Amino acid sequence: MLQLSIFLENSKGRLAEVISLLAELQVNMRALSLADTKDYGVLRIIVDEPEATTEKLRARKVVVSLTQVWVLAVPDRTGGLAEILNQLVQQDVVVEYLYAFVKKERDQAQVVLRVQDQDIMAKAMQKINLAVK
């Protein structure tokens, strides 16, 4: 799964501007997270057509990059995420960052994971047979 990362200057209204631009471009965001520092933020989003959306955003002067991430289904109950993370640790997967979103229709949460090494993650996925979205 490819995630879009967007550089956001810390200025009043900039986030609203970019989100409005996504609306104008008819982009449906399936998941979103915002990392922030003192001066800028990085908006991370999962959309249906990451490549096409990236092109459109770049044409509108937005700095955006594509990053390989993994979307996993997690049982929406206590300890659900812990189980999965522990399994990943056993397979030597190093998580860089993670954010979660909940799907309405099922009793299931989903997490977006960015890991250090994609090959290790791919092997881990095969081994522990996690539900990949």
Next chain:
Amino acid sequence: MEKHWLKGLRKTVERVLTIPYYQERFEAIGITQAEDIQSLEDFQRLPLTTKEDLRKNYPFGLFAEPMENIVRLHASSGTTGKPTVVAYTRQDIDLWAKIVASGLARAGVTAGDVVQIAYGYGLFTGGLGLHYGCEELGAVVVPISGGNTARQIMLMRDFGTTVLACTPSYALYLAESLEESGIARDELKLKIGIFGAEPWSEGMREQIEARLGIKAFDIYGLSETMGPGVALECPAHQGLHIDEHFYPEILDAQGNPLPVGSQGELVITSLEKEAFPVLRYRTKDLTTLHHGVCSCGNVGWTMKRVTARVDDMLIIRGVNVFPSQVEEAILSLEGFEPHYLLVVYRVGNLDQLEVQVEVNETSFSDEVRELEGRQDRLKQRIEEILGISVRIKLVEPKSIPRSEGKAVRVIDKR
């Protein structure tokens, strides 16, 4: 050599002695006629001329010719006070054109070249100075003046422009706009750029040359000494050749002469100008002089490119800082756009310097840690060069205002 210079210098002394303001100042040191100048040492005793002297005599007090003989006036913008006004006789205009033409020829411009002059036309000497020089050379002049970037690019393609003349910051902006215009580089015939009117670094030259696919030449001049063309680079790029109609000196901050080869303030005396002879004019530009033979075969004075102006110097926590030093640091690292802004402000009694720089697609990383790493490297590099701590602020591309003339690099809020 000294004899030859003295002949020209005496001519200018004779000319300025017809002006009451100079007469008074010269009398005070016992000089009443040009013959009193017997050596270069005598010449160096003469008082320096500053922008302030020009302002005191606003508008026409330092003209050496009656209005009947004057055919053109130019003036500085006067943003920091009264404008400074300069004048030209018909012969001055002809001389200026010849000087610019010979400089351009050295840079490789020939008859048949199509020269797009994107310097401002008007009271500013940039546009008209280049204009007359190109006509003298027999090149095709496109007097488009500054601004209207989309049209600049369209005409560049449609007219087959081969030479672009403008400020380096505008050249960079044109390059950026070209990349977005949908017009491919190979639709253009551009090969030479003549850039000046603001200090720029070697790194900036590399950027412009790479992005526009041209050879860039530095042109120097200021209206008080004539306008563009006082000095221009040759293809050897080992300095700018100072035209033989000017006599240069390098002085320290107190106005004392420095030996050839040391860095200091450039001071210029015109040798042939009629209407507005200028005697030991302090340019406020910092450079180094050299006299000798260039590998291009030219003999005479050369000056290093001006990367700093006395007026651009910021004093931050007692340390002298030039915007060009920051430019050098930014361009020495990968991943930042060559657009930057220095914001100086005060917290309590302490000066702070914030450097705003644009990230681009190559430097932007999804990982905040990596972005911060880049930011830190830039911070370190700048601090090494300046010797003071700075704050780096990464901003979005195109968020720093682009200039169509001289770039604004500093906002001083103190």
